[in-house]
Amino acid sequence: MRDFEYETFREDKKHTEVAFPYNTYLCSIPLDFSSVPVHWHEEMEFIVVKKGRGLVTLDRESRLLEAGQAVIVLPGQLHGIRQYQQERMEYENIIFRLEMLLPKEGDVCGPKFLEPYRDGKLLYPAWIDGSALYHEEMLECIRKMDELSEQRPRGYPLAVKGWLFQFFFLLFSRVEPTLAEEGREKSLDKMKRILRRIEVDYGKPLSIKEMAEFSGFSESHFMKFFKNHMGVPFVSYLNDYRLTLAARALAEGQEDVLTVAMDVGFSNVSYFNRLFKKKFRMTPLEYRKRGEKR
Numbered sequence: 001m002r003d004f005e006y007e008t009f010r011e012d013k014k015h016t017e018v019a020f021p022y023n024t025y026l027c028s029i030p031l032d033f034s035s036v037p038v039h040w041h042e043e044m045e046f047i048v049v050k051k052g053r054g055l056v057t058l059d060r061e062s063r064l065l066e067a068g069q070a071v072i073v074l075p076g077q078l079h080g081i082r083q084y085q086q087e088r089m090e091y092e093n094i095i096f097r098l099e100m101l102l103p104k105e106g107d108v109c110g111p112k113f114l115e116p117y118r119d120g121k122l123l124y125p126a127w128i129d130g131s132a133l134y135h136e137e138m139l140e141c142i143r144k145m146d147e148l149s150e151q152r153p154r155g156y157p158l159a160v161k162g163w164l165f166q167f168f169f170l171l172f173s174r175v176e177p178t179l180a181e182e183g184r185e186k187s188l189d190k191m192k193r194i195l196r197r198i199e200v201d202y203g204k205p206l207s208i209k210e211m212a213e214f215s216g217f218s219e220s221h222f223m224k225f226f227k228n229h230m231g232v233p234f235v236s237y238l239n240d241y242r243l244t245l246a247a248r249a250l251a252e253g254q255e256d257v258l259t260v261a262m263d264v265g266f267s268n269v270s271y272f273n274r275l276f277k278k279k280f281r282m283t284p285l286e287y288r289k290r291g292e293k294r
Helices: 108-120 134-151 156-174 184-201 208-215 219-230 235-253 258-262 269-280 284-294
Strands: 022-029 036-040 044-058 061-066 070-075 079-083 087-097
Touching: 022 134, 036 235, 036 258, 044 134, 061 070, 070 079, 070 134, 079 087, 087 134, 108 156, 134 156, 184 208, 184 219, 184 235, 208 219, 208 235, 219 235, 235 258, 235 284, 258 269, 258 284, 269 284
Parallel strands: none
Antiparallel strands: 022 087, 036 079, 044 061, 044 070, 044 079, 044 087
16 A cells, blocks of 8 residues: 555545444555645544554644554544654554444434534543553553453454443543533634645645635635644645655656656656655665556
8 A cells, every 4th residue: 555545635535344343444644655645524433543653634633653652533523643753653544433323313323422422522631642541541441352352252343342342431530521621623624625725736836925825815825724723834735735646646657757747736857756766765766667567
């Protein structure tokens, strides 16, 4: 798997099965891909670092996570992963639908606890970094679920659900929730619209002025809004997204470098080559040759 497989911001890939909507994936940065661009999906996700360390972005915040740490990603939450300096990180994605823990009716667990949490109305800490005593207990729940998923004894979905309930019990019982900020959901929806515009029109000239008008902001407000949410300036993010798609084209197609650069939105091939080498630590032609050997 390479970074370009995460090119869309709203990820439509089917992660789970209907009968038991729970799955795990083991990944490595940079061996599998150099970064996972910011995206979102309808499932809940735990990102669990197994070895090394890397940068994880969740909504407006980026943190350096290391082995033994994790983060909780709610449905619809913007999140991404990238390499830290030249270091390697091995991590696990646990992706599931919270609905499998929700009863149809007549149970206090859904309306009082899980639904307000899922919908972002009640906020709990997302980062499991060892700063609280209950973090080790939560990580133990994850370890138990991993063992069950690997061994798959008869009836293992029952036990996985049980450990998920225990995980959320620890979270809900040890921390007082805070109410979501007024306008938070509206702000995230606008950010998603901006990302969708990039996804559709990345090959066209996308100026700050044009994106500000599209967003209903002044240019200065747009630049501040984007950086507050994404952690990087708009132009840096747009270039990085274009480079990710260029890497895909180089690895899979036979177009010359100039054509690839133009297709993804770079009008200056020298500028494209310089940015590409900075991101991937090799020239576009070297990247293509590496892909041909795989």
